[in-house]
Structures are given as structure tokens and as C-alpha cells.
Amino acid sequence: MRVKTPIPQAKGIDNTLTLIKEGFHFIPSRRNELESDMFETRLLGQKAICMAGEEAAAMFYDNEYFKREGAAPKPLKQTLLGEGGIHGRDGEDHHQLKRMFLSMMTPERLEDMKRIAVEEFDKKVTEWERKDAVILLREMEEIMGRAGMRWAGLPVKESEAKERAAELSQMVDSFGGSLSRYQDGKHARQSHEKWLEKIIKDIRSGKYNPPANTAAYIVANHREPNGKLLDLHTAAVELNNSYRPLVATAYFIVFGALAMYEHPETVGKLREDKDDYSHMFSQEIRRYYPFAPAMAAKAKKNFTWNGYKFKKDQLVVLDLFGTNRHPDNWIDADQFIPERFANWSGSPFAFVPQGGGDHYMGHRCAGEWMTVMVMQAFFRYMTHNLSYHVPEQNLAYDMRRMPTMPQSGFVISDVRKLRSFPDNILLHRETLTAVKA
Numbered sequence: 001m002r003v004k005t006p007i008p009q010a011k012g013i014d015n016t017l018t019l020i021k022e023g024f025h026f027i028p029s030r031r032n033e034l035e036s037d038m039f040e041t042r043l044l045g046q047k048a049i050c051m052a053g054e055e056a057a058a059m060f061y062d063n064e065y066f067k068r069e070g071a072a073p074k075p076l077k078q079t080l081l082g083e084g085g086i087h088g089r090d091g092e093d094h095h096q097l098k099r100m101f102l103s104m105m106t107p108e109r110l111e112d113m114k115r116i117a118v119e120e121f122d123k124k125v126t127e128w129e130r131k132d133a134v135i136l137l138r139e140m141e142e143i144m145g146r147a148g149m150r151w152a153g154l155p156v157k158e159s160e161a162k163e164r165a166a167e168l169s170q171m172v173d174s175f176g177g178s179l180s181r182y183q184d185g186k187h188a189r190q191s192h193e194k195w196l197e198k199i200i201k202d203i204r205s206g207k208y209n210p211p212a213n214t215a216a217y218i219v220a221n222h223r224e225p226n227g228k229l230l231d232l233h234t235a236a237v238e239l240n241n242s243y244r245p246l247v248a249t250a251y252f253i254v255f256g257a258l259a260m261y262e263h264p265e266t267v268g269k270l271r272e273d274k275d276d277y278s279h280m281f282s283q284e285i286r287r288y289y290p291f292a293p294a295m296a297a298k299a300k301k302n303f304t305w306n307g308y309k310f311k312k313d314q315l316v317v318l319d320l321f322g323t324n325r326h327p328d329n330w331i332d333a334d335q336f337i338p339e340r341f342a343n344w345s346g347s348p349f350a351f352v353p354q355g356g357g358d359h360y361m362g363h364r365c366a367g368e369w370m371t372v373m374v375m376q377a378f379f380r381y382m383t384h385n386l387s388y389h390v391p392e393q394n395l396a397y398d399m400r401r402m403p404t405m406p407q408s409g410f411v412i413s414d415v416r417k418l419r420s421f422p423d424n425i426l427l428h429r430e431t432l433t434a435v436k437a
């Protein structure tokens with residue numbers, strides 16, 4: 001980690017609008033310009049420290065020094081994250097909820113998710129065969145939304161599934177500073193939470209009985225340390241947190257399709273899957289392509305680190321995207337090389353597409369194993385069971401937009417299903433050792 005002392009200051013009185021304008025480049029370009037992986041700026045009217053790299057991530061995820069209470073901006077809570085949920089909690093208040101989330105991620109339930117997602121994918125492919133062309137991102141969002149709701153044990157009627165899945169996509173697409181996407185995301189969240197509150201009430205009253213290992217049952221019956229059930233709104237937020245983020249995986253699947261198109265040698269390797277290539281490919285997709293730009297926390301107390309005096313409650317922003325491409329940890333960091341994961345050290349702080357540190361003790365994503373499993377299964381499906389054509393289109397992705405995706409959404413045409421049922425995708429040697437991220 002390269003740190004200049006005294007810690008340099010970025011130009012500008014308040015850089016909130018510049019961050020919105022520059023997106024994924026905002027922190028990396030200032031780190032470059034100021035020749036320091038730590039710099040000071042102002043965001044949302046507050047003094048903030050931006051930092052990147054393995055050591056910075058290790059510090060950021062140390063519960064001794066940083067907390068989440070009050071760190072996430074309100075618009076993010078109104079759209080993507082929800083208010084009062086796990087993302088903004090600290091200490092035992094956070095741990096008890098994190099245990100609840102991780103109790104949903106048993107090997108059996110992860111296998112369930114893979115099976116359900118592949119079934120939803122396979123059903124869609126049957127529809128695609130009858131169409132001239134489809135936009136893969138839109139289709140994947142719907143597949144993931146439907147799969148997530150089924151897996152969570154929600155009573156979704158076919159007549160409302162598409163609309164509910166669209167609400168999830170709007171929540172996921174809401175961050176990044178666009179007013180119209182913020183408004184869509186906020187309305188989508190309000191409508192979705194209302195629906196979930198009704199379901200939770202029905203579970204608590206015994207009117208609806210999902211299986212005991214589903215997210216719906218687990219969240220509805222979760223008791224906080226004071227012995228009380230979660231209040232209805234928080235329960236809706238947390239139930240949503242247990243499957244909504246799966247929709248984000250749609251972006252990684254589309255970036256995977258883009259990588260296969262731009263690096264055609266990867267297709268044969270995925271088909272062969274020697275040395276678990278599909279796992280290395282999925283990891284490299286998560287490292288190389290942009291999705292979550294950064295995370296915010298606040299200093300828990302006054303302390304000095306790397307010559308900088310952090311003040312209690314000061315805002316700190318960790319550059320996730322920049323850490324995944326930090327030259328200290330990644331050779332040719334700006335190149336797409338799946339094989340780099342064959343000998344990767346496994347540092348929990350150098351590779352942080354879904355947060356860093358320990359899944360139980362910190363805020364690292366509860367759905368990371370699930371994400372990787374679904375990605376691997378889908379890439380295998382795409383290379384074994386599917387044939388398609390990629391017509392001419394604009395595949396560039398705009399690093400100023402958060403989240404970003406190929407401009408066309410990745411159109412595919414002439415889709416053909418090569419096998420009748422995707423058993424070959426499910427029966428994989430990894431089946432019972434799934435919890436590997």
C-alpha cells in the first residue's frame with residue numbers, strides 16, 4: 001500500500017457530485033494523481049478518507065476501529081439496502097443477524113439455489129428458442145429474481161412473478177446517483193416491502209407455512225437477543241436482503257458472457273473444466289469487472305493509522321473495485337486472466353468484490369458462496385447446453401455508471417437448447433463441497 005504523509009487532499013470543496021459523475025474511476029484516479037492509496041476529501045458535506053488495498057481493507061473490516069451505524073447515505077437505504085437492516089448494524093446486534101443469514105446458507109440450501117436457478121434458466125431458454133433475439137441482462141435479472149423468491153420460500157403467483165422480479169431489479173439498479181433510478185428503486189422497495197410484510201404476518205399467524213429451512217420461515221421467526229420477534233418492517237427488510245442481492249449476480253453472468261465473447265479461448269476451457277476452470281473464471285469475473293464500487297464506514301473512536309489521525313465518527317470509504325485491481329496483490333491487474341486464481345493466496349482482504357474479512361464476524365457478503373456456485377453452474381450451462389449467436393451491438397460499458405453493464409445489455413440471437421434437461425449441470429463433482437468462495 002502506497003501512502004503519502006501527510007495524507008494528501010483531493011481537489012474540490014465537496015466531491016459528492018464528482019463521485020457520481022466519475023463512478024468507478026473516482027477513487028482510483030485520485031489515488032493515481034495524488035500517488036497515495038489514502039487521501040482526504042469531502043463527501044456528503046463531511047470530511048472523508050478514501051483508501052484502497054489489502055492493508056486498508058484489513059483495517060476497514062476491523063470492528064475495533066470502524067462501525068457501520070450512520071455510514072450508508074439515506075438514498076441508498078431507501079432503495080438498495082432498506083432501513084434498519086443488517087448493513088447498518090454493529091457488534092452483537094450485527095452478529096445475531098449475521099448468524100441468522102448464514103444459517104440459511106447450508107450446503108443443502110446452496111444446492112437448492114443452484115438447482116432452482118438452473119431450472120429457471122432452462123425454462124427461459126425454451127422461450128428464447130422461439131424469439132429472434134433477447135437481451136441477456138434483462139432475462140438474467142428475471143431468472144435470478146424468480147429463483148431468489150422461490151428459494152426464499154415466498155408464495156409467488158405466476159401472474160405476479162415478473163412484476164416482483166422487476167421490483168428487485170429496480171432496487172439493484174438504483175444506486176449511482178441517477179434521480180430517476182433512485183425514484184424507481186424507492187417505489188419498488190416500498191411495494192416489495194409491503195408485500196413481504198403481509199407474508200411475514202401470514203407466517204406468524206400460521207396462515208402460510210413455508211418449510212422451516214427457508215429464508216421466509218427463518219426471518220419471520222427470528223428473535224432478537226431481547227427475545228422479541230423482529231419488528232414487521234425490519235423483518236421485511238431482512239427477508240428482502242436474503243434473496244434480492246441474487247439479482248446482482250445477473251450482472252456477473254452478463255460480464256461472463258462478454259468475457260467468453262472477447263476471450264473465445266475461455267469457452268473451450270469452460271467446457272473442459274480442467275482444474276475447476278469454471279471456478280477460476282467466475283472468480284476472475286468478480287475481480288475484473290465492476291459491480292460494487294466502494295463501501296462506507298465510520299471511525300468508532302479517535303486513533304492514528306498510517307500517520308493519519310482518524311476522528312470518532314469520521315466517514316471512511318474503502319475502494320472495493322480498486323482493491324481488486326491493486327498492483328501489490330495482482331500481477332497485470334488490468335488484464336483478464338482466470339488462471340491467476342490457480343495459485344492465489346486466498347487473502348480475505350485483497351479480493352473484495354463482495355466485501356472482505358470474515359463472513360461471521362464482519363460485514364462480508366452472506367451470499368458469496370451462493371453467487372459463485374450459481375455463476376459456475378450458469379457458465380457450465382452456457383458452454384454445454386446452449387448455442388447462441390452474438391450479433392453486432394454496442395458492448396462497451398460505461399465506468400461512470402454504477403452499476404454498469406454492456407450498453408446493449410448483451411443481445412443474443414438464434415438461441416438453441418442442446419440438451420433436454422440440465423442434469424449434467426447439477427451433477428458436478430463439487431456438489432457437496434460447495435462452500436468455497
Ligand code: HEM
Binds near residue numbers: 086242244363365
Ligand atoms: C453479485 C452478487 C453480489 C454482490 C456483488 C454482493 C456484494 C455485497 C457487498 C459489497 C456487501 C457489503 C459488504 C460490506 O458491508 O462491507 C454485501 C453484503 C451482504 N450481502 Fe451480498 N452481494 C452479492 C450477492 C449476495 C447474495 C446472493 C446474497 C444472499 C442471498 C447476499 C446477501 C448479503 C447480505 C445479507 C449482506 C450483509 C452482510 C452484513 O452486513 O454482514 N449478497 N454484499
